[in-house]
Amino acid sequence: MTVAEIRVNNVTVRFPVRSTVSTGAANAVGGKLVSGPAGRYVEALSDINLRLSDGDRAGVIGLNGSGKSTFLQVVAGILEPDLGDVEICGAVSTLFTSSVGLSLERNALDNIRDAGYLLGLSSQEIAKATPEIIEFAEIGDFAQLPMRSYSAGMRARVGFGIATTPRADILVIDEVLGAGDPKFYKRAFSRLEALLSDAGILVLATHSGAILRQFCNRLLWFEKGQVRMDGNVEAVLDAYNAAIDAD
Numbered sequence: 001m002t003v004a005e006i007r008v009n010n011v012t013v014r015f016p017v018r019s020t021v022s023t024g025a026a027n028a029v030g031g032k033l034v035s036g037p038a039g040r041y042v043e044a045l046s047d048i049n050l051r052l053s054d055g056d057r058a059g060v061i062g063l064n065g066s067g068k069s070t071f072l073q074v075v076a077g078i079l080e081p082d083l084g085d086v087e088i089c090g091a092v093s094t095l096f097t098s099s100v101g102l103s104l105e106r107n108a109l110d111n112i113r114d115a116g117y118l119l120g121l122s123s124q125e126i127a128k129a130t131p132e133i134i135e136f137a138e139i140g141d142f143a144q145l146p147m148r149s150y151s152a153g154m155r156a157r158v159g160f161g162i163a164t165t166p167r168a169d170i171l172v173i174d175e176v177l178g179a180g181d182p183k184f185y186k187r188a189f190s191r192l193e194a195l196l197s198d199a200g201i202l203v204l205a206t207h208s209g210a211i212l213r214q215f216c217n218r219l220l221w222f223e224k225g226q227v228r229m230d231g232n233v234e235a236v237l238d239a240y241n242a243a244i245d246a247d
């Protein structure tokens, strides 16, 4: 059995931007805007060092543009850092709002089949998983209708069902659960526990305290591309909310 681990070593991510214009106004949200000899860039992550270990259910919280999605892409191995490196032990499965790859013109059955092949499942595995995902998502006959006729939460249910089908040691989820209702969280939590058992790693970005309390045993608070606090969920949420109230 793989012992899941992610080591993030001195990671910096910079996105070049073209504009040289400055309004002179400070940005409360977003990463650091830096002008250097090589041009202007947004520093989305600045020298991050941390380790995620087997059993970690790490929530990621922070204001808009604080670096959460960038961090998730780095720990999923999708985005190469500009400086530093990431060591990932274990099979990764991801659920990103923008990259879940579902075609809204096609129905859930077709999407499950296409996504299943992309995820490397065999025809037999897809045939077995399809009714399980439909049952998990509780969409019934909607499974036959184009996914454009689904609500955001219904799409999230199907996407979550797909992402949690292949065996995974590490599951990285960006803001997708927020579209769901409390019943979905409960079902999603059971499915996640079955997938990861008591080991594995979850990395989950969300603005919802309720989701963090349900799913996570550790919380990382990002601020302007840095980890401002890393600790238990309640302690970090209290500090985060206090900082917002004091602003």
Ligand SMILES: Nc1ncnc2c1ncn2[C@@H]1O[C@H](COP(=O)(O)OP(=O)(O)OP(=O)(O)O)[C@@H](O)[C@H]1O
Residues within 6 Å of the ligand: 015, 016, 017, 029, 030, 031, 032, 042, 043, 044, 062, 063, 064, 065, 066, 067, 068, 069, 070, 071
């Ligand atoms: N492709 C890109 N090109 C330029 N800048 C980018 C790009 N992707 C992200 N950024 C910048 O990097 C910073 C961090 O963005 P990121 O998406 O990681 O934030 P986030 O915490 O996930 O935000 P949100 O809560 O709004 O989803 C932001 O300032 C953003 O403008």
